[in-house]
Structure formats: structure tokens, C-alpha cells
Amino acid sequence: MLRFSKHETTFNEITKNMNISIPDRSEYLKTLAQSGQKIMGVLPALYPRELLWAFDIHATEIWDPPGEILHANAHLQTTICPIVKKSLEFILKEPDIINAGYLFPHTCDSLQNLGTQVKDLIGVSLPVYTFYNPKGSFNKMTTKYYRDILQNYQLTLETIYGPLNPEKLLAACVLSHKIDSYLLAIQQARMTDHLAMNNLDYFKLMRAQEYLLPSDYLSLLEQVDILDQPSESPRARLMVSGILPPTSEILRFLDELGVGIVADDLLAGSRRIPKFPMDTPVSPLDYLTDRFFVLPPCSTRGGDLDERLHHLSKLMDASQAQGMLFDMIKFCEPELFDHRLLVKTLREKNIPVLTLETELDSHISGQDKTRIEAFTEILFEMASA
């Protein structure tokens, strides 16, 4: 069974409005590794986490580890995105907290190539796995392909960790289903002002799933208050699209300005939560396959751009978002391919759009601050008109 957290953790991040504690990522993982937990480092973004949980492996996700990029630059072109660079920098340090290997899902060509590079060229002491997600929409061929790669990955893990216990896999799917249900409810509450939580706290909560044990994360979600009555609406309502949430400094700045991010189209956010509640799992393989194909449209999975536009439009309507912030990671090809048409379409609908480019620095430039502030002035004018 998956363990609940009996280990001691430094709870040094208190979310003001939630009155619940989110453990610090680094301290939490250190304590977990010291307790003997198997931990696999997983690169963004979509992977069968339930399968890993069933083997008692904790999947901790590597998106934007802090620290300067130094050694990774020697292995990568300058036009590679900072997620890949920061991840490689992290891997090259061979951190103690990762003890069961690395998993590289096929999210984009850069991450796929990084997997190959780490495995065949750079070489690390831990096993390196790849997981080639299907590209394209739900159909007979893609579903069959997805089931096949799930089974192949299971076989790979069985060669190292022994036969899979089917009961454990079903339990992991049930846990995953519960987490999804809570996240869907919280996301819905956010859109309708039934969640008294600022931008910074909300995204801290969302991102805690990247490193907490699923049982710990579920406990955290269970503590979130969903209000019976809507709370005060923010001065302006914003939707954000991109890979990662805006940096803490930007979120804090939006909080100061009174702008609420009421909906998101983030790969590290709502794009990893099913579009609608799913039935409780009965057959793990069916559940995992279905879950993958009911995730919202995403630039990293190919598919139809019209479907994505339709989905964004629905989210904007449901959340009454007045404008869209595209927080684009520099050199993120999948996102940049879609970005131009998304912006054009939104502008045609008279929806204000702001695009920021980030290299995942914690610092926000004066120019970006002015851009954000000017954009909120447009939204405030709209709100008061």
C-alpha cells in the first residue's frame, strides 16, 4: 500500500488564506529519501503515475529546479527551452533525493532528445526510462497504442521490481481518481469565486502534487474549504495559458493589483486534470487509457487546434475571465506553434491578450511589470465600463 506521511517534515510554507500547510519541496523529498522511499525523477508532463505508485515508487516531477544553469549549457544548444536546461542541470548534480531513476515522457522533441542524451551520451548511475505518449486525438489506433505502451512500461518495471500486484494498481487508480475529483471541484470553485485563496496560494496548492506523496496530497486537498457562498470577486478576472504558472513574483504582483487568475490552461495545471468527472476505476488499464484521452486539449499532444480553441472559450465563459495571459516559456516549440492562432482568434473576439516570455527566472523585469500593469488597466476599464 502507498504510505501516508509518517515522516517528519519541515512545514515552512503556510498558505495565508487556506490555513493549511504545504511542505517545502526540497525538505520533504530529502526526508522521504532518508526514510528509504523509492523516488523516481519524472520530467514533464504526462506519465502513468498510478503504475509507479503501484510499484511503491514515488514520482517526483522535475519542471523548473532552482539554481543557475552552468554545466547543462555544455550539452545543449542555446535555443533549447529553460525547462530542459534546468532539468539537465539538476540531473547532472546526481541529487540524493532521486534513487530509482529518471522517466522522460515524450512531451516534446527537446525532452525526448534529453532522455536519449542522458541515457546514451551523458550517462547517469540510475536507470533512465522513456515513455512515448501518443500524439493526436482519441481513436482506435491511439488508444491501442497507449494500452501497449502502458503494458510495455509495466513489463519494464517488473523486470526490476518484480511482478505487479493488480490490487495495488487498482488502489493507485482509485487514489488518482479521488485526487482528480478534488482538483476538479477546486478548479470549479476557483472559477465561480467559491475559493477564498489568492493566486500565489492557489498555484502552490496545484504544484504540490509534483512532489507530495499522493496520499499526502489528497490529505491536503481534503482540507481545502470550498465556500457555500461566493466570496468577493477580484477587481479583474484573468485566465492564464502556458506550461507553468507565472512565477511567484508575478502571482504576488497580480494579487497586489487585485487581479484573480480564475481559470488556467496550463500544462502543469488544468491540462493534467480530466475535463469532467470519470467513473470510479474498475479495470486499471481501461481507466488509465480513458483518463489519458479525457485530458483537455494540449499543444504537446498534437490534436486539433479548433478543439483547443473551443475548450479555452468554454473555460473563459465559465470563469467569466475578461482577458488571457499567455505566459510563454522561451523556445517552447509546441506552445509557440499554437500561440499565434490562439492570439489572433481571441483578439478577433475582442478579448484582451497579453503575452509574456519567461526564462523561468524568479525576477520580474520592470518592462514586464509595466506590461502586466497596463494590461490590468485595460481589464479594469472593461470591468468599470
Place this chain on the structure above:
Amino acid sequence: MADLYFAGVDVGSLSTDVSIIDHSGKVLSEIVIPTGVNGSEAAEEAFGSALNLADLTREGITAITATGYGRASVAFATGKTTEISCHGVGAHQLFPRTGTVIDIGGQDSKVIQIDSHGRMLDFTMNDKCAAGTGRFLEVMANRLELDLDELSSPLNIKGESAPISSTCTVFAESEVISLLAKNTPREEIVHGLQRSIVNRIWSMVTSIGVEGEVTLTGGVAHNKGLVALLEEKLGLTLNIPENPQTVGALGGAHIARRAYQSNLESPTN
């Protein structure tokens, strides 16, 4: 509304500008001074000069909007608004049929779309490089050992121009050094520099489009050669304010006036 005065204080990277207006919007004084290293002190000094010029005291000003990159450093302001909104409002006040504002400032350039009330609809700003800004011209003037006035002399726009990068100030400066080493006439280099800024602005204009009349603001609007090239590129005549540097401050003063008026009209008052 008699005896009510409003001010806009625009603390930019190169200059600090103040505009004082009365309740009807009539401009009473305008001041432009170099910002220097301390935006807060520059704001105090410029505001003091503008008050003297208008024969007013600080207590006589009803509301003050701070704008520009140093807006947060204006302690005496009653409100702050970005320079993007302020340039839109200022341009609308001077040229009511303005639909597009091109502001070439010291540190950055913007293209702003506004509606028939001067409200901002959309905008774009140049990226992290100073290419296409006043700073770019300052760096190049220094390299060419010309003053900014000499750099702005009107040129025969059909004449030769040296090719110069429009994307990076540092590269452009290297190119200028190479051109000087090849004894390229300075007027050709100046022409090339102006064309480089125009190309940069053009790429921003195309990203959001041109609506209505186009008003050029910011100190670079004094550069007659550049204005001629920009008009040629856009295929229209630009509105050039008498004091292009103070348009942001003027917009700020009008925003302060509007905020005061709407506060008076608020049902809670």
C-alpha cells in the same frame, strides 16, 4: 470646479516631465528635465519648476498621477498609472481622432491602440533590447560624436543609407564602428540608424495594426529625419505634438482630473 489643478509626473529613464492643467484641461505649465540617477529627486525638482511656472503651490494641486518607469518613486503622487495608458490619454487630448499612438521613449517603445475616448484597447512594447528607442540614438550619437540635434536633421530619404541592425543596440554599435572604419559618410550612417529604428517600430506596428490617425510621442518625435522615414513607411502623415516628450505627463494630469471627477460623481459622495 474653479481653482482645481491637476498634475501628471512622468519619470522616464532619460527625462522627467511634468504637466499641470486646470479643471478645463487647459495646460498651465510643462517641464522636461533629465532624470539623472535619482528619479525621486528629479520628480521633486521638475514638479517644483512646473509649480513655479504655473504660479501655483503644491497645496493648490488637487490630484497628481505618477507615471513612467519611475512612477513608484514619486512619493507625493495621489495615484499611479502606466505610461502606456497615459500616452493614450495624452495623445487623445491633443489629437482626438487618434486611434494609434507610437511612443518612442528613452528605454522602450510602444504602439498603443486607443478607442474614441482615449481608452487603451491593446498595446505592444519592444523587447528587452534598447534597439528602436531613444537610448539607441543616444548611444549612436555618442559613437558618431554628434549631438542629438545633429542626429535628427532632415535627410534626403531617397539617398543612400548604411545597413544597420534593427534588433540589437550592441550589434548596431559594432556595425557603426565598422562603417566608420570604412570611411562611410556619417550622414549615410545616420540615415541607416533612423531606418533601423523605423524598421523596429514597423514590426511592432504590424503586430497590432494601425487604426485611425497615428500620433507619435516621446522625445524621438523631434527627430525630423526619422519622422519622414516613418511617414513614408506607414504611408500617412503623423500627428506630431508640439511637446512630444510631455504627452505622457499630460495624459497623467488628465487621468488625475478624470479620477477626481468620477470620485465626485460616485454615489457614495
